[in-house]
Amino acid sequence: MDKMIKLGIIGTNWITQQFVDAIKLAKTYELTSVYSRHEQTAKDFAAKNGATESFTDLGTFFDNGAFDTVYIASPNSLHFEQAKLAILHGKNVIVEKPAFANQKQMAQIQELLTNHSDVLYFEAARNIHTPNFHAIAAKLAEMTTVQGAEFTYSKYSSRYDQVLAGKEPNVFSPKFAGGALQDLGVYTVYDAVALFGMPQEVAYFPQLIRTGVDGKGTAILSYPEYTVTLNFSKVSNSHMTSEIYGLKDLISIDDAGELRQATYIDADNNRQVIANTIDENPMLPEAEDFARVINDPQNEQNHKDYENWRQLSMHVNKLLFNLRQDAHLYFVGEEE
Ligand SMILES: NC(=O)c1ccc[n+]([C@@H]2O[C@H](COP(=O)([O-])OP(=O)(O)OC[C@H]3O[C@@H](n4cnc5c(N)ncnc54)[C@H](OP(=O)(O)O)[C@@H]3O)[C@@H](O)[C@H]2O)c1
CATH class of the missing domain: 3.30.360.10 (Dihydrodipicolinate Reductase; domain 2)
Structure with a gap:
């Protein structure tokens, strides 16, 4: 039987609830840890979904949280720093689309992953x-x-x-x-x-x-x-x-x-x-795919799928950036 993946979550909007509903159907994850900027929100989300702990400080969440995999569903510009923290703490990362804002961020994440080869990275592109x-x-x-x-x-x-x-x-x-x-x-x-x-x-x-x-x-x-x-x-x-x-x-x-x-x-x-x-829940197929790989990353098919999704995530990141460049569309903090 597959081991239960212990999940922590960042972001408490409806999309996180949908992912948590999907993992309940997948039956291979248990939600242990909830992070929110607001104590009551974290406690309410944890209580509603059976999580055992809640946090309002991101550092403490990663230092002390009982989870091995984090689902990040914060505003897009926060994904990079949060995913970086997760990898440095040895937590697998499931990050909502679009994973990162530009290629510089993606390259840094891929380099970190190379140095933390036990950590798995997934972009939640459900389709x-x-x-x-x-x-x-x-x-x-x-x-x-x-x-x-x-x-x-x-x-x-x-x-x-x-x-x-x-x-x-x-x-x-x-x-x-x-x-x-x-x-x-x-x-x-x-x-x-x-x-x-x-x-x-x-x-x-x-x-x-x-x-x-x-x-x-x-x-x-x-x-x-x-x-x-x-x-x-x-x-x-x-x-x-x-x-x-x-x-x-x-x-x-x-x-x-x-x-x-x-x-x-x-x-x-x-x-x-x-x-x-x-699908009973549109996020169920991805939740099942990620669990399959997290539970048996060395399996030949799982390894192949994982590398394929990782390449896809990098290509999509590059293409999104190239499209923005073509239209001279830059985010706050990005130099042209
Ligand atoms: N796969 C899908 O079908 C799907 C659907 C919708 C969205 N998404 C993706 O999910 C991510 C979240 O989207 P969303 O629309 O839910 O975003 P959002 O409502 O702007 O924020 C999501 C969560 O992040 C926290 N947050 C909000 N503003 C923040 C701020 N200024 N600083 C720090 N934390 C903040 C909030 O949690 P707390 O108040 O608890 O801290 C909030 O619940 C995005 O990357 C989006 O593309 C995916």
Whole structure:
């Protein structure tokens, strides 16, 4: 039987609750430790979810916490320092997407990991771990001709209401490495890189909002024989399907972030649903994948998967940065 992974969490918003609900279903983790800036929040989250300890000081959390793996779901700009602390304390890291703001940070984390070879690192990009993503990838591998794709993931964010009311919530703040590319855009970048690899050239056309970040945008990734276009928005909704093009055939996907359903449409317009698994919790497949590797990192398949996800995380980090560079979009504290 697998050993239980002892989990600590940073951040107490709904996404952490969703991850904690997923680990309850996975049955291979136990939540032991909760960190929040606020004592009552930490205690309430711990009590609600059966954690044994709560902390308000990050140093004490890492020094004394009974956990071996930390899930980091803080604002994007804090991931780097928190992941660094975790690695230095010998804790495995599961960090929410986008893992780090730029390549400099990613390189430092990878160097630390080399020096702490017992520590595992995962970026929580939930879409690429789903059975539906695997089904899409398998179908793509069968297609004889591939001529690019268009991926769309756009959802109006309730936090844009706050921007319209004159405020600057973290997700729309350049101080916290926010914006549409860094948020919903990440899923489309993951889809593209996981399915097609790294492009040769990229261009990004952002639509900026009052706070200085991109509220929506279109990215074009250029490959030797085709382009992949990414559309994402947090300031508008879209029901546009995503598509991967063959010669006369294609794969049609309902939504590039949620990947709820994918249909293969052949040259004669016959339709075959190739993916429509609804997970009980959208974070369950990634939680199960990470647990499998944490519990048996030397297993050949686990090691291969781990290295693949790590490479993907580095590539996505590079691509996100290149896209921002193309659009001259920089966060507070980043020199051009
Ligand atoms: N995988 C997914 O489906 C998904 C969905 C949503 C978000 N995310 C990712 O999850 C991360 C968190 O996103 P979010 O929207 O939940 O962010 P958020 O609401 O801005 O912050 C998350 C948590 O971080 C702490 N925090 C907030 N502001 C802070 C500050 N100024 N300094 C230090 N800590 C602060 C808060 O916890 P305490 O008050 O308890 O300290 C808060 O609950 C992001 O990286 C995002 O991209 C992933």
